Amino acid sequence: GRVKTYASFVRRVLGVFLAGILTVGCATTTPYVGQGPHPQVTRGIPFPPIDFLGNVLSLPFKLVLWNWQFNSHAISEETEQVLTKYLEHRNLPAFEDTTFRLNQYSPLADLGALMHNKYVAWPYRVLLGFPVTLIVDVLLPGRVFPHGDYYNPFTNTAHLYSDDATIALHEAGHAYDFAEVPYKGTYAMVRLLPFVDLYQEYQATDEAIDYLLEIRDRQMELQAYKTLYPAYGTYVGGYLYAPIGTIAGALIGHGIGRRKASKRRVYYEKVDAALQPLEVEPTAE
Numbered sequence: 001g002r003v004k005t006y007a008s009f010v011r012r013v014l015g016v017f018l019a020g021i022l023t024v025g026c027a028t029t030t031p032y033v034g035q036g037p038h039p040q041v042t043r044g045i046p047f048p049p050i051d052f053l054g055n056v057l058s059l060p061f062k063l064v065l066w067n068w069q070f071n072s073h074a075i076s077e078e079t080e081q082v083l084t085k086y087l088e089h090r091n092l093p094a095f096e097d098t099t100f101r102l103n104q105y106s107p108l109a110d111l112g113a114l115m116h117n118k119y120v121a122w123p124y125r126v127l128l129g130f131p132v133t134l135i136v137d138v139l140l141p142g143r144v145f146p147h148g149d150y151y152n153p154f155t156n157t158a159h160l161y162s163d164d165a166t167i168a169l170h171e172a173g174h175a176y177d178f179a180e181v182p183y184k185g186t187y188a189m190v191r192l193l194p195f196v197d198l199y200q201e202y203q204a205t206d207e208a209i210d211y212l213l214e215i216r217d218r219q220m221e222l223q224a225y226k227t228l229y230p231a232y233g234t235y236v237g238g239y240l241y242a243p244i245g246t247i248a249g250a251l252i253g254h255g256i257g258r259r260k261a262s263k264r265r266v267y268y269e270k271v272d273a274a275l276q277p278l279e280v281e282p283t284a285e
Helices: 002-024 048-057 061-065 077-087 107-116 122-139 167-179 186-190 196-215 216-239 244-275
Strands: 041-043 100-103 149-154 155-159
Touching: 041 077, 061 216, 061 244, 077 100, 077 167, 077 196, 100 167, 122 186, 149 167, 149 196, 149 244, 155 167, 155 186, 167 186, 167 196, 167 216, 186 196, 196 216, 216 244
Parallel strands: 041 100, 100 155
Antiparallel strands: 149 155
C-alpha cells in the first residue's frame, strides 16, 4: 500500500513537472524591470504550480537554515540589483562569461554551455561535467528539486532560486573563485576529495563578505553572517553522522553567525558614536 501510494505521488509530481516544462518552455525569459537587462543574467518565467512545489519541498531546508527566502523561487528586483552591481565590480575574463539563471530551467542552453565552455578542458567536461550537468541541471533541476542555489563550473553557470541577496553573492563568489584559478577543471575535480568543499565554500563566503565590506553595506553584511555561516555549518556537519551532523553544524553556524553579527553591530555603533560631532554648548555673552 505505501509503495503504491508513493509511486502515485511520484507520478503526480513528474506529471506536474513535465506539464510545467511544456508550458514554460526551455529558453523563455520574462521581460526585465528595474536593473535589467544584464548580459550575464537571465530570468525564468514564473510558473505557480512548479514554483509552489519547489517551495514546499524546500521546507525542511528552510527550517534548518531558518531562512524563509531560501529556495523561494521568486527572486525580487532588489536581489537581482545586488547581483548585477556585484557583476559590475568584478572583471575577470572567465567571470565575465558566467551566466546567472534566476529561477530558470533551460536544459538545452546548459548543455550548450557545457560544450562551449572554453575555460574547462574537454576531458573534464566529458567525464565529470556531462553527468553532473545531466543529473543536476537537466533531470533533477533546482526549479523543482530542493538542492538549492549552486554554481556549475563545467557550464560556468550559477543557478539561483533564493530571494536572498547574500546567497546570490555567495554563488557569484564561487564563480569568481573559479575565475581566479588557472586550472578550473582540476579545481572542480578535487572537490570530490574530502574537505576540499569546505575550502571552496569558505572562499565563496569570504568573497561575498569582503565585497559587502568593500561597498560598506552594513545591513547586508550582518545578514550574511546569519545566512552564510549556518549554511557553511551544514557542510562541516555533513562529515559527521547525517542528518544529525548536518543539523548540528547548522545550529553551531547559527550561533557563531549571530554572535559575529552582534559584535559587528556593536562595533559599528561605537564607530558612529565616535564620528558624531561634539555638541558645543553656546557660551554666555
